[in-house]
Amino acid sequence: MSVGVASGRHLQALLGSLGRLIRSPLASFLTLLVIALALALPAALKLFVTNAQAATGNFASAVDVSVYLKTDVPLAKAQQLTQAAQQRPDVATVTLISADKGLEDFRTYSGFGDALAALKENPLPHVLHVRPRAAASSAAGLDSLRRYFAAWPEVDLVQVDSEWVMRFNAILEVLQRLLIIAAVLLGIGVLAIIGNTIRLEIQARRAEIEVTKLVGGSNAFVRRPFLYTGVLYGLGGALLAWGILTVVVLVLRDSVATLARLYGSRYLLEGLTPDDIGVLLGVGLVLGWLGAWIAAARHLRSIEPRA
C-alpha cells in the first residue's frame, strides 16, 4: 500500500467518523460537553493555581526572616554570622542591621525619639534580615531556615514575617496535589465516557462490522473509524473545554482586576498559555484514542461473521 493510498484510507475513515458525529448532533454534542467539562475542571484548577502563584509572587519574595541576636553578641561576631548565612544556597541576601542603626531608624520613624534619648545604653540587639530565594519561599523552606537559625547559640529569636504567605503557599501546595488527583480521576472518567460511547457505536454497527469482516476487512480496517471517532471526541472535548475556560476567564477578568486594585495591585487574570492549550488538546487527543482503542480491542474481536 503506497503512502498516498494509505493516507487516503485514513482521510476517508476520518471523514466517515466526522460524518457520523454530525448526523446525530445532539447526542454527539452532549458527549462532547461531558468530556469538555471533565477536561475543563482540572484545567480551571491549574489556572487558579498559576494565577494565585503569579498574583502573590511579589508578596512571596517579600517573605523575610528576621534573626534577632542576643544583646551581648558583639558587632564583629554579627558580621561574621552575616557572612555565614550568606553561604547558604537557599538564601538570596542577608542584611545586617546593627544595634546602632536599629536605634537610629527607630528614633527617626517611631516618634519616640525623645523617650529614647533618656536611655543610657542601646537596648536593641543586632538583627539579620534574611531574604530567602524564591525556591525556598515555600512553607517547608521557610521553616527549615527558621530552625537553622534558631539553632545558633548567638540567636535569641527567629521571626518569620508574613506568616499568612506561608499559609497561603501551603494552601497552594494542597491545591496543586488536588489538581493532580482531579486530573487523574477525570482523565479516567474521560476514558470511560469515550470507551462507552465507542462500545455503543460498535454494537449499533454490528451488522456492518460483520459484513466488512466477511469480505476480508482486517481488524485494523474495522477498528480505524472507531479510533478516529474517539480522537474526534477527545479533541473536540478539549477544544470545547478551551472555549469554556476562555469564557470563564473573560467573565472573571473585571472582578479580579477590581479585587486586585483594592489590594493596590494591577494584577490581571491570566488565561491559558499556548503551552497549556497544547497540553489540553494533546491530553484530549490521547485519551480519545486510548478510550476508543480499549473499547475496540474488547468488543471488535468478539464480532465474527456468521453466515
Next chain:
Amino acid sequence: MIVFDRVSKRYANGREALTNVSFSIHNGEMVFLTGRSGAGKSTVLKLIALLERPTRGAVLVQGRNTQSLKARHIAAFRRGIGVVFQDHKLLADRPVYDNVALPLAVAATPLKEIDKRVRAALDQVGLLGKERALPLELSVGEQQRVGIARAVVSKPPLLIADEPTGNLDPDLSLEVMRLFRRFQDVGVTVVVATHDLHIVREFGERVITLENGALQGDPGDTLPSVVATR
C-alpha cells in the same frame, strides 16, 4: 482448489453437521452442492470461507489448510473468496455503490480503480445506473444481483453462493445461474449450494449431494493422492 479430507463438523450445541466428508473441486470448475435443508450444504460453504473450522479432518482452499491459518491472516484469506448469501447481507443504510465497493475498500484499492471496478461489476449484473439507490429501493432479484456484484468486484478466483436463488422466481433464478456460469467462463471456480434440482439438471454441471451430513453417492472426483496419504 478446494479439498475436503475426511471432514467432520460438530457445532457447539452438539449437532453433527458433517460426518467424514471427502471431495475435491478443481480450479475453474462449477459445482452444485445439493441436498435437503439441514443436510450440511451451508456448513460446507462456511468451512470454505473460514466462518467455521472443521472438528476433524482438513479443509484445503487454494493449497492452504484452513486449520493452520493464523487469525491475523484470515482477513487476507477471505479477500480471495467472493461469497453470495441467500439474504444478500447488504448494508441497508449504504447505497449500492458503497456496498459493492466494500471488498475493494478493505483491500486498500485506489479510489480510481474502485470506481472503475464497481461500475464494471454492476454492468456485469445489469445494474449500471443504480449506484445511488439504497438496497431496499430495489427488487429482491436486484438486491441479489448487488450481492453478486459485491462478491465478484475484487475478481476473486473462488466464488461461493449459499442458496442464491432461494427467494427468486424460476426465471430470475435461471438468470442468476447464467451469471455464475459467465464467471466460470472467465476462469472463476464457482460453488453453488442449492436445493433447486430443476436448475441443477438444467445446467448439467457436477453435483455433490449431501444427506444428513454425509456424502451421497459418488462425489464425482476422487481425492488427489497427496491429500489421501496425509
